[in-house]
Amino acid sequence: xxxxxxxxxxxxxxxxxxxxxxxxxxxxxxxxxxxxxxxxxxxxxxxxxxxxxxxxxxxxxxxxxxxxxxxxxxxxxxxxxxxxxxxxxxxxxxxxxxxxxxxxxxxxxxxxxxxxxxxxxxxxxxxxxxxxxxxxxxxxxxxxxxxxxxxxxxxxxxxxxxxxxxxxxxxxxxxxxxxxxxxxxxxxxxxxxxxxxxxxxxxxxxxxxxxxxxx
Amino acid sequence: xxxxxxxxxxxxxxxxxxxxxxxxxxxxxxxxxxxxxxxxxxxxxxxxxxxxxxxxxxxxxxxxxxxxxxxxxxxxxxxxxxxxxxxxxxxxxxxxxxxxxxxxxxxxxxxxxxxxxxxxxxxxxxxxxxxxxxxxxxxxxxxxxxxxxxxxxxxxxxxxxxxxxxxxxxxxxxxxxxxxxxxxxxxxxxxxxxxxxxxxxxxxxxxxxxxxxxxxxxxxxxxxxxxxxxxxxxxxxxxxxx
Numbered sequence: 001x002x003x004x005x006x007x008x009x010x011x012x013x014x015x016x017x018x019x020x021x022x023x024x025x026x027x028x029x030x031x032x033x034x035x036x037x038x039x040x041x042x043x044x045x046x047x048x049x050x051x052x053x054x055x056x057x058x059x060x061x062x063x064x065x066x067x068x069x070x071x072x073x074x075x076x077x078x079x080x081x082x083x084x085x086x087x088x089x090x091x092x093x094x095x096x097x098x099x100x101x102x103x104x105x106x107x108x109x110x111x112x113x114x115x116x117x118x119x120x121x122x123x124x125x126x127x128x129x130x131x132x133x134x135x136x137x138x139x140x141x142x143x144x145x146x147x148x149x150x151x152x153x154x155x156x157x158x159x160x161x162x163x164x165x166x167x168x169x170x171x172x173x174x175x176x177x178x179x180x181x182x183x184x185x186x187x188x189x190x191x192x193x194x195x196x197x198x199x200x201x202x203x204x205x206x207x208x209x210x211x212x213x214x215x
Numbered sequence: 216x217x218x219x220x221x222x223x224x225x226x227x228x229x230x231x232x233x234x235x236x237x238x239x240x241x242x243x244x245x246x247x248x249x250x251x252x253x254x255x256x257x258x259x260x261x262x263x264x265x266x267x268x269x270x271x272x273x274x275x276x277x278x279x280x281x282x283x284x285x286x287x288x289x290x291x292x293x294x295x296x297x298x299x300x301x302x303x304x305x306x307x308x309x310x311x312x313x314x315x316x317x318x319x320x321x322x323x324x325x326x327x328x329x330x331x332x333x334x335x336x337x338x339x340x341x342x343x344x345x346x347x348x349x350x351x352x353x354x355x356x357x358x359x360x361x362x363x364x365x366x367x368x369x370x371x372x373x374x375x376x377x378x379x380x381x382x383x384x385x386x387x388x389x390x391x392x393x394x395x396x397x398x399x400x401x402x403x404x405x406x407x408x409x410x411x412x413x414x415x416x417x418x419x420x421x422x423x424x425x426x427x428x429x430x431x432x433x434x435x436x437x438x439x440x441x442x443x444x445x446x447x448x449x450x451x452x453x454x455x456x457x
Contacts, residue, residue: 026397029239030340073337074308081301089297104347107300111340113240190234191408198394198401205393212392 011133015141017208021114022145023201024211028114031105032146033193039162041101042150044091046143048106050136052083053115057135060123067124076119077110084109114142149196157187218362221354225366228415231341232374233408235348238341242375243400252379253372255336260368262314262336263345266307267364268357270346273302303346311337341371378404 021027028049035041059079060067067075088106091099099106109115118138123131154160159167159176168175170183186192205211231237238259245255276282278299283290315333319326336342345367354360381403390399 023397026243027240029243030236030344033236033239074305074312077304077308077337078301081304085297085300088300104344104351107303107347108237108340108344110300110304111338111343113338113340116338189409189412190236191405191412193236194401194405194408198398198405201398201401202391202393205398209392212395 008130008133011130012137012140015137016144017141017204018211020141020145020204021117021138022142022197023204025114025117027117028112028142029197031108031112032142032149033190033197035102035105036146036149036193037153037157037188038101039147039150039154041098042146043143044095044098045102045105046139046146048087048091049109049112049114049142050139051087052080052109053118053135053139054132055135056080056083056115057118057123057131058128060119061126061128061131064124072124073116076116080110080115114138145197145200148200149193152196153187153192156184157192159183218359221359221362222366223417225363226370226373227411228417229367230370230374230411230414231344231367232371232404233411235344237344238339238371241336241339241341242371242378242404243397246375246379246382246400249376249379249383252375256368256372256375258333258336259339259341259371260365262307262311262333262342263364263368263371264361265314265364266310266342267345267349267367268361269306269310270303271349271354271357271360273306274299274350278302299347299350304343307342307346308337341367374407377407 015021019025022029022032031045031049035045056079060076063075084107087109088099091102091106118135122134126134151161154162155166159165159170165175167181168177170177229235232239232242241255246252274282274296276285278295280294280296281291282295283293311333315326318333345364348367349360349363354363378400382400385399385403394402
C-alpha cells in the first residue's frame with residue numbers, strides 16, 4: 001500500500017475482520033438479512049451502500065464544523081436521503097428488475113445504522129480523506145458479510161450463483177443432481193439468513209477468542 | 216373486517232422483525248433486559264402510530280402520481296414520488312423531536328421511561344420501513360394506515376419482548392464461548408422466525424367470518440407462548456450437547 005500510510009490502510013482493513021460492522025459493531029443488520037437470498041442482489045446492495053457511505057462520509061466530514069450539534073441528526077438524514085434517492089433512481093433506470101427485488105430496502109439504506117453510526121463515530125471528528133477511507137472500509141466489511149451470506153443462500157437454496165446453474169440442472173438431472181442431490185429451499189426463506197450470520201459470527205469469534213463477549 | 220385482517224396480518228404474518236428484519240439494530244442492542252425492551256417497544260408503537268398516518272397523508276396528497284390535482288387540474292401531471300424518501304424521513308425526524316418535547320412537557324414520568332429511546336427511534340429502520348411498506352402495499356384509507364402503524368408496532372413490541380425474556384434466561388446457560396451474546400441471539404431469532412412462519416397460512420382467504428378470526432387469535436396467542444417455550448428448550452438442549 002504505497003499510496004496509503006499505515007494508519008490510513010488500517011482504516012480499510014480493520015472493518016474487514018476485527019471491527020466488522022455487522023458481526024462486531026452490530027450495525028446495518030436489517031438490509032444484510034432481507035436481501036441476501038440472491039448473490040446478485042447482495043452485490044448490488046453492497047455497492048449501493050459503498051457509494052452512499054463513501055460520499056456521505058466525505059460530505060458530513062466537510063460540513064462537520066458548521067453543523068449545529070443539536071440538529072445534526074436531521075442534517076445527516078437529509079444528506080443520506082439525497083444520496084439514496086440518487087441510488088434509487090439509478091437502479092430504476094439501469095436495473096429495473098433488481099430494483100423491484102430490493103423494493104423498499106433501497107430506501108432503508110437511509111436508516112441503515114452503519115451509515116449513521118459511521119457519521120457519528122467518525123466523519124464528525126475526522127477530515128474528508130480519512131472519512132472517505134473509513135466509509136469505504138466499513139462498506140467493504142459490510143459487503144463482505146452480505147456476499148458471504150448471499151453466496152451460501154443462493155448456492156444451497158437454488159443451486160445457482162448469479163443465476164448460473166453451477167451445480168447442474170435440477171430438471172434434466174445433470175451435475176450433482178444426477179446423484180440425487182436436492183436444493184434446500186429452506187435456505188431461501190428469511191430465517192436462514194439469521195442463522196447463517198449467527199454461524200459466521202461463531203466462526204469468526206472462534207478464530208479470534210479476544211472478540212468473545214462475556215455476558 | 217378488513218381492519219381486523221390487516222391488524223393480525225401485520226402483527227403475526229408480516230411481523231416486522233421476523234418477516235422483514237426491520238429494526239434489527241435496536242432489536243439486538245436493547246434486548247438485554249425486559250424492562251428496557253418494553254420501553255423501546257412502547258416508544259416504537261407510539262411513533263409508528265403517529266408517523267404512518269402522517270406519511271400516508273403526504274403520500275396521498277403530495278407525492279403520488281397526480282396527487283397534486285387538488286391544487287387545480289393543471290397540476291395533475293406531476294409525480295413527486297421520487298421525493299418520498301426525503302419527505303418521509305424528514306417527517307419522522309421532526310415527529311420524533313416533537314413527540315419528545317410534548318411528552319416531556321405533559322408527562323414527565325412517561326418521558327423518563329421513554330426518554331432515552333426516543334432519539335434512537337428516528338434512525339430505527341422499523342419506523343421508515345413502516346412508512347415505505349405502507350406506500351408500496353398501497354394501503355387505501357387513513358384508518359387502515361393508522362391500523363397498520365399500530366399493529367406493526369405491536370408486532371415489533373412482541374418480538375423484542377420475547378427475545379429480551381429469552382436473553383434474560385439464557386444468561387444462566389452454558390453457551391459455547393464464541394456464540395455467547397450476539398451469535399446465539401441471531402440463532403434464537405432465526406428459530407423464532409421459523410416459528411412465526413407458521414402463522415403464514417392463517418389468513419389466506421379474505422372472506423373469513425367473525426368467528427373464525429376470533430378462533431385464530433386464540434390459537435395465535437397460544438402459539439406465541441408455546442413457541443417461546445420451544446425456543447428456550449431448543450437452546451437448553453443445544454447447550455447440553457456442548
